[in-house]
Amino acid sequence: MNMSGSEKEAKNVPTLASIADRVGVSINTVSRALRAPTTVRPELRQRIKTAMEELNYVPNRLAGGLSGTRSDIVGVVVTSLYYSEFASIIDTLQSALLEHDLQVMLANTRYNADQELRLVRSILSWRPAAVAIIGIDHPPKVVELLMASGIPIIEMWDTGGEVIDTAVGFDHVKVGFAQAQHLIDQGYRRLAFLGSVRDNDKRAQKRLIGVQAAAAAAGLPDIVRQTIQQGGSPELGERLAVELLESHPEIDAIVCNSDVVAFGVLSTLKRLGRRVPEDIGVLAFGDNEAAGCVTPSLTTVRPARERIGKLTAEAIIARINGAEPSTTVVDWKLVERQSTRRREP
Amino acid sequence: MNMSGSEKEAKNVPTLASIADRVGVSINTVSRALRAPTTVRPELRQRIKTAMEELNYVPNRLAGGLSGTRSDIVGVVVTSLYYSEFASIIDTLQSALLEHDLQVMLANTRYNADQELRLVRSILSWRPAAVAIIGIDHPPKVVELLMASGIPIIEMWDTGGEVIDTAVGFDHVKVGFAQAQHLIDQGYRRLAFLGSVRDNDKRAQKRLIGVQAAAAAAGLPDIVRQTIQQGGSPELGERLAVELLESHPEIDAIVCNSDVVAFGVLSTLKRLGRRVPEDIGVLAFGDNEAAGCVTPSLTTVRPARERIGKLTAEAIIARINGAEPSTTVVDWKLVERQSTRRREP
DNA sequence: TGGCATAAAGTGAACGTTAACGCAACGATC
DNA sequence: GATCGTTGCGTTAACGTTCACTTTATGCCA
Numbered sequence: 001m002n003m004s005g006s007e008k009e010a011k012n013v014p015t016l017a018s019i020a021d022r023v024g025v026s027i028n029t030v031s032r033a034l035r036a037p038t039t040v041r042p043e044l045r046q047r048i049k050t051a052m053e054e055l056n057y058v059p060n061r062l063a064g065g066l067s068g069t070r071s072d073i074v075g076v077v078v079t080s081l082y083y084s085e086f087a088s089i090i091d092t093l094q095s096a097l098l099e100h101d102l103q104v105m106l107a108n109t110r111y112n113a114d115q116e117l118r119l120v121r122s123i124l125s126w127r128p129a130a131v132a133i134i135g136i137d138h139p140p141k142v143v144e145l146l147m148a149s150g151i152p153i154i155e156m157w158d159t160g161g162e163v164i165d166t167a168v169g170f171d172h173v174k175v176g177f178a179q180a181q182h183l184i185d186q187g188y189r190r191l192a193f194l195g196s197v198r199d200n201d202k203r204a205q206k207r208l209i210g211v212q213a214a215a216a217a218a219g220l221p222d223i224v225r226q227t228i229q230q231g232g233s234p235e236l237g238e239r240l241a242v243e244l245l246e247s248h249p250e251i252d253a254i255v256c257n258s259d260v261v262a263f264g265v266l267s268t269l270k271r272l273g274r275r276v277p278e279d280i281g282v283l284a285f286g287d288n289e290a291a292g293c294v295t296p297s298l299t300t301v302r303p304a305r306e307r308i309g310k311l312t313a314e315a316i317i318a319r320i321n322g323a324e325p326s327t328t329v330v331d332w333k334l335v336e337r338q339s340t341r342r343r344e345p
Numbered sequence: 346m347n348m349s350g351s352e353k354e355a356k357n358v359p360t361l362a363s364i365a366d367r368v369g370v371s372i373n374t375v376s377r378a379l380r381a382p383t384t385v386r387p388e389l390r391q392r393i394k395t396a397m398e399e400l401n402y403v404p405n406r407l408a409g410g411l412s413g414t415r416s417d418i419v420g421v422v423v424t425s426l427y428y429s430e431f432a433s434i435i436d437t438l439q440s441a442l443l444e445h446d447l448q449v450m451l452a453n454t455r456y457n458a459d460q461e462l463r464l465v466r467s468i469l470s471w472r473p474a475a476v477a478i479i480g481i482d483h484p485p486k487v488v489e490l491l492m493a494s495g496i497p498i499i500e501m502w503d504t505g506g507e508v509i510d511t512a513v514g515f516d517h518v519k520v521g522f523a524q525a526q527h528l529i530d531q532g533y534r535r536l537a538f539l540g541s542v543r544d545n546d547k548r549a550q551k552r553l554i555g556v557q558a559a560a561a562a563a564g565l566p567d568i569v570r571q572t573i574q575q576g577g578s579p580e581l582g583e584r585l586a587v588e589l590l591e592s593h594p595e596i597d598a599i600v601c602n603s604d605v606v607a608f609g610v611l612s613t614l615k616r617l618g619r620r621v622p623e624d625i626g627v628l629a630f631g632d633n634e635a636a637g638c639v640t641p642s643l644t645t646v647r648p649a650r651e652r653i654g655k656l657t658a659e660a661i662i663a664r665i666n667g668a669e670p671s672t673t674v675v676d677w678k679l680v681e682r683q684s685t686r687r688r689e690p
Numbered sequence: 691t692g693g694c695a696t697a698a699a700g701t702g703a704a705c706g707t708t709a710a711c712g713c714a715a716c717g718a719t720c
Numbered sequence: 721g722a723t724c725g726t727t728g729c730g731t732t733a734a735c736g737t738t739c740a741c742t743t744t745a746t747g748c749c750a
Contacts, residue, residue: 013494013495056489056490056493058466058469058470058490058494059470060411060470060472061470061471061472062407062408062410062411062416062471062472063407063411065407066405066407066408066411071407076451080436081432081433081435081436081439082429082432082433082436083429083432083634084427084428084429084432087426087427087428087429087432088426088427090426090451090453091426091427091453091455094426094451094452094453095453095455098460098464101467103450103452103467103468103471104450104451104452105448105449105450105451106421106435106439106449106450106451107439107448107449108435108436108439108440110436110440115443119443121403122446122448123448124403125403125404125405125406125409126406126407126448127405127406127407144401145401145403148358148401149358149403150358233634234634234635234637234638260634260635263634263635263638264638266638267637267638288634288635289428289578289579289605289608289633289635290579290605290608290633290634290635290638290639292579292612293579293608293609293611293612293635293639294635294638294639294640295639295640
């Protein structure tokens with residue numbers, strides 16, 4: 001891939017040398033005016049500054065990163081960008097890192113393990129100061145690369161298992177357990193788990209395990225699974241709900257793997273004349289912004305996304321400054337709404 | 346900010362030289378094995394490859410970018426990450442760029458103009474191959490920097506005005522006009538515009554202009570504005586709806602600046618006993634994934650987000666390869682649902 | 691006035707890679 | 721058998737910074 005350069009617009013982007021020439025000092029002095037301003041005479045510093053303004057100088061961090069011992073990039077690897085799943089984590093994380101002059105380099109695996117390896121490699125090739133990545137279950141090669149990189153690795157979103165270095169998240173098995181327990185407490189007995197569960201989405205699988213465990217603990221029959229390997233959407237929820245109710249009409253509660261899928265499930269139940277929460281309970285995961293606005297409003301689990309973003313940023317800064325690795329478990333909350341409110345409290 | 350390095354784990358991250366030593370060839374040959382594989386004898390190439398595997402070699406693109414004439418970074422500047430507003434654009438864009446081995450560097454201005462300048466500067470300091478940025482209205486200094494950079498600049502989301510280089514988007518004034526016209530066609534007469542409109546959100550302002558124009562063209566009274574400078578959310582919608590109806594009970598249609606705000610508006614109207622769409626029409630912008638799932642389902646404008654992401658990626662590739670700047674107008678669609686369906690068709 | 695700390699600026703060598711160029715070895719061509 | 725293009729690899733010089741040193745100017749005190 002070539003630079004755009006048609007020859008005539010061949011750029012002479014200004015460098016430290018351009019500034020140095022113009023002001024009549026050495027390159028080093030110009031560099032110092034940026035990195036260690038106090039070591040250069042104020043009057044000179046000002047002249048350098050105006051020269052930079054006039055020439056629209058933008059430092060070349062490729063060179064800076066190569067030469068210096070620091071890097072200002074933080075690699076962020078997520079598994080999805082759709083439906084607010086991780087967007088607000090990125091949002092918070094990026095803002096917090098910005099205050100420390102750290103730049104986010106983003107990669108999205110779309111729940112594809114091969115992609116994950118490729119993207120991690122690509123991100124490491126920029127010699128980031130740290131990497132934040134969704135999940136604690138990665139292909140062995142990814143783990144090997146991350147560990148060999150020698151930089152802080154922050155695993156986000158999940159803490160239920162072995163971590164590489166530092167983690168900020170929560171235990172998804174417990175979430176699943178709580179989801180099922182809530183339904184059981186409300187008097188539901190025949191539970192199903194429904195939604196998009198990608199092979200590579202270990203968190204969803206852990207939640208399913210939790211759901212199964214709670215059902216087993218309560219002596220209930222096995223959980224009915226109605227899952228599929230593709231991205232979640234309301235349409236998918238509609239489809240899966242139809243299939244589920246056809247094959248298992250006895251189901252009286254559905255744990256949806258995401259709010260967005262649950263929206264479709266609710267539509268379908270309404271269309272089929274099944275009353276929610278009376279005939280059937282619906283509970284989801286994610287706390288989509290619309291979860292409280294659908295009818296009936298949706299009981300769901302709210303992960304502390306902003307908090308994960310913020311704590312991850314803090315962990316990155318701390319680790320870069322030499323703090324020890326740590327694992328931080330963050331809150332989540334089962335937000336009870338109408339879709340499971342069978343009994344008055 | 347120091348590198349993490351406690352001294353003992355002082356890393357010797359492998360370089361081309363490490364590989365070269367190990368295999369017993371020159372550095373350049375190793376480099377060629379990566380960049381121009383055909384120029385290296387297959388047997389030797391294989392030995393180099395296995396050496397890289399064994400040492401977990403990851404190329405240093407800081408060095409590569411500095412030395413070579415190409416860059417593999419594409420800077421992406423968005424104004425928001427919440428509520429799927431631009432997440433799916435990023436998602437599509439990133440996937441498409443990945444196929445060309447281009448890496449996304451993300452920046453989020455959060456609708457803050459100062460932040461925008463800072464972030465653009467920061468991104469340019471990585472000498473990206475191109476920059477994709479939301480909107481066509483930027484502070485003068487931002488425009489100056491982007492133009493001076495000499496790289497392709499793709500402005501996304503908006504095309505209604507002067508562009509720097511290349512643009513992929515649509516005309517928001519026209520959207521606003523269509524929104525109001527749809528309400529007028531349905532028999533609504535007293536229109537309001539409600540939602541979060543940041544100073545720096547020129548697109549929202551353009552849509553408002555369109556709404557006003559349509560109302561004026563139809564000889565209707567002035568649009569009532571109920572806007573505020575803060576992020577949109579259902580709660581905000583609830584609050585603004587209450588304020589609006591108190592001060593202007595005559596309103597019979599509300600154009601919401603985002604679906605998420607409209608969700609709150611719908612809740613409030615239901616609570617206040619105002620029937621939608623009979624007493625009052627509600628229409629929004631954004632096509633949130635839940636728009637079809639709330640009750641009544643929400644009439645809204647669906648921008649072709651994936652298409653913008655895809656076309657932006659294509660425009661970037663084309664421009665990098667020397668194509669001329671261009672402006673591409675993409676579709677959007679007013680999706681009619683229950684919240685405005687006053688008349689049977 | 692000499693000596694010496696301190697501040698301010700310059701020098702030169704990295705950093706890891708790519709790219710232009712050079713050169714040997716080899717087979718094909720006339 | 722001299723010429724020539726090709727293949728396969730090595731040499732060397734950038735790329736724009738930063739950093740450890742070195743040098744020069746400045747001020748202060750004895």
